[in-house]
Amino acid sequence: MLRALEIRDMLIIDRLELAFQPGLNVLTGETGAGKSILLDSLGFVLGWRGRAELVRKGADKGEVVAEFALPPGHAARAVLEEAGLDAGAELILRRVNTADGRKTAWVNDRRVSGDVLRQLSETLVELHGQHDDRGLLNPRGHRLLLDQFGDLGDRVAETRAAWRAVSAAQAALDDAQDALETVRAEEEFLRHSVAELEGLDPELGEENTLDAARRAMQAAERSREDVARAAHALGLDGAEGAMGDALRWLEGVADQLDGALDEPLAALSRAVTELGEAAQGVERVLDAMSFDPHELERTEERLFALRGLARKHQVMPDDLADLTQELRGRLDRLEAGDADLVRLESELATAREAYDAAAGGLSAARAEAAGRLDAAVAAELAPLKMERAVFTTAITAAEDGPDGRDAVAFTVATNPGAPAGPLNKIASGGELSRFLLALKVCLTAPDAGVTMIFDEIDRGVGGATAAAVGRRLADLAGEGQVLVVTHSPQVAALGQHHWRVEKRVEADQTLSTVTPLTTPDRVDEIARMLSGDRITDEARAAARALLDG
Numbered sequence: 001m002l003r004a005l006e007i008r009d010m011l012i013i014d015r016l017e018l019a020f021q022p023g024l025n026v027l028t029g030e031t032g033a034g035k036s037i038l039l040d041s042l043g044f045v046l047g048w049r050g051r052a053e054l055v056r057k058g059a060d061k062g063e064v065v066a067e068f069a070l071p072p073g074h075a076a077r078a079v080l081e082e083a084g085l086d087a088g089a090e091l092i093l094r095r096v097n098t099a100d101g102r103k104t105a106w107v108n109d110r111r112v113s114g115d116v117l118r119q120l121s122e123t124l125v126e127l128h129g130q131h132d133d134r135g136l137l138n139p140r141g142h143r144l145l146l147d148q149f150g151d152l153g154d155r156v157a158e159t160r161a162a163w164r165a166v167s168a169a170q171a172a173l174d175d176a177q178d179a180l181e182t183v184r185a186e187e188e189f190l191r192h193s194v195a196e197l198e199g200l201d202p203e204l205g206e207e208n209t210l211d212a213a214r215r216a217m218q219a220a221e222r223s224r225e226d227v228a229r230a231a232h233a234l235g236l237d238g239a240e241g242a243m244g245d246a247l248r249w250l251e252g253v254a255d256q257l258d259g260a261l262d263e264p265l266a267a268l269s270r271a272v273t274e275l276g277e278a279a280q281g282v283e284r285v286l287d288a289m290s291f292d293p294h295e296l297e298r299t300e301e302r303l304f305a306l307r308g309l310a311r312k313h314q315v316m317p318d319d320l321a322d323l324t325q326e327l328r329g330r331l332d333r334l335e336a337g338d339a340d341l342v343r344l345e346s347e348l349a350t351a352r353e354a355y356d357a358a359a360g361g362l363s364a365a366r367a368e369a370a371g372r373l374d375a376a377v378a379a380e381l382a383p384l385k386m387e388r389a390v391f392t393t394a395i396t397a398a399e400d401g402p403d404g405r406d407a408v409a410f411t412v413a414t415n416p417g418a419p420a421g422p423l424n425k426i427a428s429g430g431e432l433s434r435f436l437l438a439l440k441v442c443l444t445a446p447d448a449g450v451t452m453i454f455d456e457i458d459r460g461v462g463g464a465t466a467a468a469v470g471r472r473l474a475d476l477a478g479e480g481q482v483l484v485v486t487h488s489p490q491v492a493a494l495g496q497h498h499w500r501v502e503k504r505v506e507a508d509q510t511l512s513t514v515t516p517l518t519t520p521d522r523v524d525e526i527a528r529m530l531s532g533d534r535i536t537d538e539a540r541a542a543a544r545a546l547l548d549g
């Protein structure tokens with residue numbers, strides 16, 4: 001519910017503060033007094049597109065503040081939550097327009113974009129008038145309105161879920177077909193590459209192992225000749241044989257030299273022992289350095305084959321094993337591709353059947369709801385003196401989509417036998433107003449929590465018809481809030497709260513003011529609406545009669 005509206009320096013309003021109430025709020029005044037400016041200002045703070053120049057002449061900026069009551073469960077709370085804004089018991093919107101055209105908005109003192117304002121406005125306010133394309137006159141919203149009237153939310157949700165399943169199944173099939181076509185285009189390459197890679201059977205880390213073994217064998221090949229030469233020099237044909245000969249020669253004469261050779265013989269004996277150990281160690285090393293020359297050749301061939309394949313496929317040698325699995329998987333998909341396509345086509349067919357059932361059920365439910373809506377609108381048109389008019393909710397086939405396969409449009413024929421057509425093309429101004437009001441009475445949910453604004457929706461009607469319009473507006477306001485800009489005294493008299501909009505001239509400037517009316521003031525205002533500038537006693541009496549009902 002709209003609680004308050006504060007306007008500063010907008011068009012011909014210098015400063016204005018209005019406190020609105022539940023029920024039917026009426027605004028009256030002479031043509032040009034500024035009633036539309038109030039709606040322009042409210043639309044500005046709600047982010048609606050409107051006039052380009054709103055700032056009052058001579059002012060640096062214009063500002064509008066709107067305060068709304070926000071009960072628990074109100075739809076605006078979801079918008080606030082998604083935008084990361086706090087949602088309390090009240091919602092304060094503020095928007096500023098500078099003289100150079102810059103616009104800045106706040107919600108509960110938090111800076112927001114115009115898009116957030118517009119999302120909030122859809123949950124807070126409905127504007128209806130003869131030229132309003134945001135509401136009932138816009139055919140793009142008729143299907144949603146019918147679904148809301150028929151309480152078809154569950155069926156719509158079921159159809160949307162089925163559509164998502166169809167979309168997902170179609171996407172999976174398309175992806176599989178694209179992938180299969182790609183694989184088929186490279187089938188020859190895949191088969192050759194997989195055969196080559198699986199024939200080599202590369203292993204993770206194999207290149208490093210082969211390279212280390214190759215280096216070791218190459219190093220052994222270069223060093224073994226020197227080790228072998230050293231082993232020969234230390235052996236019987238070398239140092240060991242010479243030292244053995246020397247030892248035998250000295251032992252043969254030692255007895256003749258009375259112990260003179262004891263120490264040299266002991267030293268030589270130790271040297272022979274050490275030399276033997278050295279020779280054995282060298283032989284062991286030499287044995288360890290022995291390898292099959294063909295093993296080096298096989299190692300090099302394997303290493304070069306790995307590196308060659310890695311260069312061919314532009315990967316590291318250690319990635320060859322993963323590449324083998326990847327290419328094998330692609331080849332397997334190719335070989336199993338037809339079977340996958342059959343399965344995915346079956347899943348798509350199943351999803352389409354479920355969608356057909358859901359969309360068909362939704363279409364039937366819409367047809368039933370359309371019949372009820374047509375009957376309800378017809379019942380509302382009779383008191384509005386349009387009992388001969390025919391309202392029809394036209395449902396035609398549309399392309400399959402998330403919301404089913406129905407196009408919905410509200411059409412009217414103003415007289416029996418006349419061709420039916422869109423509301424805003426067939427009905428005259430007064431007729432259109434009454435059609436819109438009848439529709440709104442039928443479509444409005446009691447707990448919607450939306451402030452409804454009717455901008456001169458009673459234009460072109462008078463007398464008993466205007467009174468019927470007023471009663472319908474009062475009924476709409478019974479459990480909520482309705483704001484009506486009206487020139488009809490019959491409508492104004494039914495208002496629970498009444499404001500008069502008027503212009504005044506101060507210091508060569510035209511300004512608009514809005515005044516809340518007491519009961520005596522209302523008598524004079526309604527009398528003015530009845531009789532014109534000169535208010536007579538008869539007009540006052542007629543005004544009192546209207547107010548007394």
